[in-house]
Amino acid sequence: MKSARTSARMIDVNKRLVWSRSKFHRKRLVVFVIGTLAAVITVWLAEKELLRLAFGAAALVFFGMCLYDIVRIFEPGSALIELLPQGIIFRTTTEHFIVPWTEIKGVDTIDIATEFRGREDTIHGVTVILVSRLFYDRVVHIDSYLMRGPGWDAHFVEKDANTVQLALHHDILPASAEEIRRQVEERWKAFGNKPRVAPAIP
Secondary structure, three states, X not given: OHHHHXXXXXXXXXXXXXXXXXXXXXXXXXXXXXXXXXHHHHHHHOOOHHHHHHHHHHHHHHHHHHHHHHHHHOOOOOEEEEEEOOEEEEOOOOOOEEEEHHHOOEEEEEEEEEEEOOEEEEEEEEEEEEEEHHHHHHHHOOOOHHHHOOOXXXXXXXXXXXXXXXXXXXOOOOOOHHHXXXXXXXXXXXXXXXXXXXXXXX
8 A cells, every 4th residue: 555655656747648559559450450351351252243342442441551550550759648737638539639637527447338340348447537528529529420430439438418538548558557547647636726728739
């Protein structure tokens, strides 16, 4: 217990903390490699020309995404989440946004139910920050289902009519769930009650 309190005191809340994209893109790369191989095999086995053309196009798309993820894995300084004295920068959607600490109503740990291609799963022990529905609608929400992309509901979870939970998934970040919550919570305690300023994304 004493070591945990000592460790918490060692956090420099004024220091910029960057969690990179590498783990996120490695996980996606596996999916796209499998998709590429499946599409190529289907082209090879298909008897109908239309089917070969369709899966050939799919193979090219999957292969292009593989190349994209490989580049992003090795891209220096590629951030997915950033913790700053001004707030948390999320680069998990097509539109990057910042959540000032003063907009955060709380920090929690929850289990998130997800569904992908009809298969249900639960991600346990995910750190979330709580923001008002007004802030979510104004800053975060994207109307277009296409622009949101897959997994939107796993990143932005409604708690009640007035509150939305923004997830920081340890399965795509290079940190444990405990470390993510500790780093976020200490900064929120330090900056959450300070006067608001207009932050800008670097």
